[in-house]
Amino acid sequence: MRYKDFNGIGLSRLGFGNMRLPEKDGRIDRVKAAEMIDVAMKAGVNYYDTAFMYHSGDSEAFLGEVLPQYPRQSYCLATKFNIDFDSDYRKVFAMQQEKLKTDYFDFYLIHCITDSNVHRYVDEGGVDFLLEQQRQGRIRYLGFSCHSGLESLRWFANHHKWDFAQLQLNYFDWLYSATQQEYKILEERDIPIMVMEPVRGGRLSSLNPEAEAILHEAHPDWSIASWAMRFVLSLPQVQTVLSGMSRMEQVQDNLATFSDDYEFTHEDRDVLFKACAAFKRQVQVPCTACRYCCDECPMGINIPEFLKVYNKFKVDGTNGIKAKLDAIDSMSTPADCLTCGECLRHCPQGIRIPEIMTDLNERFY
Ligand code: SF4
Numbered sequence: 001m002r003y004k005d006f007n008g009i010g011l012s013r014l015g016f017g018n019m020r021l022p023e024k025d026g027r028i029d030r031v032k033a034a035e036m037i038d039v040a041m042k043a044g045v046n047y048y049d050t051a052f053m054y055h056s057g058d059s060e061a062f063l064g065e066v067l068p069q070y071p072r073q074s075y076c077l078a079t080k081f082n083i084d085f086d087s088d089y090r091k092v093f094a095m096q097q098e099k100l101k102t103d104y105f106d107f108y109l110i111h112c113i114t115d116s117n118v119h120r121y122v123d124e125g126g127v128d129f130l131l132e133q134q135r136q137g138r139i140r141y142l143g144f145s146c147h148s149g150l151e152s153l154r155w156f157a158n159h160h161k162w163d164f165a166q167l168q169l170n171y172f173d174w175l176y177s178a179t180q181q182e183y184k185i186l187e188e189r190d191i192p193i194m195v196m197e198p199v200r201g202g203r204l205s206s207l208n209p210e211a212e213a214i215l216h217e218a219h220p221d222w223s224i225a226s227w228a229m230r231f232v233l234s235l236p237q238v239q240t241v242l243s244g245m246s247r248m249e250q251v252q253d254n255l256a257t258f259s260d261d262y263e264f265t266h267e268d269r270d271v272l273f274k275a276c277a278a279f280k281r282q283v284q285v286p287c288t289a290c291r292y293c294c295d296e297c298p299m300g301i302n303i304p305e306f307l308k309v310y311n312k313f314k315v316d317g318t319n320g321i322k323a324k325l326d327a328i329d330s331m332s333t334p335a336d337c338l339t340c341g342e343c344l345r346h347c348p349q350g351i352r353i354p355e356i357m358t359d360l361n362e363r364f365y
């Protein structure tokens, strides 16, 4: 495992994200997930990231069961407070200590600042409360994760000298969204970056045939996902890269990538950007499968799964699409969409979900 110094801590460059753990009967599959954590621990991964809302609260509960089996000093624990999910920061913080069975958090984040909530985090006292927890030793390093516009990010980053920040960063967004400007804002303030969505919720783990052929020709032994990891690792402000792993094969692939000392070259970057351009021509909806929209949908529509099929339809045409739509595990279908827009308020990617549900309904129902 490769490490990078963070204030005297040798932090593994791979961080274990716990928002997409394997599930069984609607909750985390304890056996499979614990095996994945154990393999990661034994391979030297020492950063474990969760949040109050992941798996509807089950992620913290699961980690509270599994992590105490390992020496507390052997890993760093990161969790988050999200004001849109529950604004009572005192209650949330106390519950997190109890669920995760710890007196302190190594890393603690203000979760998902957006243009609409960024001032509330300060005005309602959440930031001051968490700074006080840090002074009391219950938080070692305080940071934030960001899905806001650039002005909000700049404003929040200027609040005080944050210890770190978490950013959605991957080569696709680097080229086609505001990620480079976001990176620069943090770099100018020398705030170390924890990377989230390095493979865009799995979207960059397999590309279209043209893009994959370009990558395979350059490095036949690299997986498609590892290209994404190697790119973010090559950025100097990046500290640790989080991967939300769902299967043991992903753990193994990441461990191989993050143990490799190979330095990503300018030539590699050129090849990757060329492949990305070929891929972009076919991508329609940039959903990362974060599922922030799902709890808000009054009809219980499994939005990210429908968006995944929608992308497939845009790439491959209508053939077989209805069968794929019918196979989705969901309380309701796009035909039941009320176009109420509740989902829109929670989508960090700004995807026009109601319009897509309407399009799917008109074409396939
Ligand atoms: S617009 Fe449709 S998909 Fe979005 S929350 Fe409302 S019912 Fe659900």
Ligand code: SF4
Residues within 6 Å of the ligand: 286, 287, 288, 289, 290, 291, 292, 293, 294, 303, 304, 307, 346, 347, 348, 349, 350, 351, 353
């Ligand atoms: S539609 Fe938006 S909020 Fe919903 S899963 Fe996709 S990226 Fe996340």
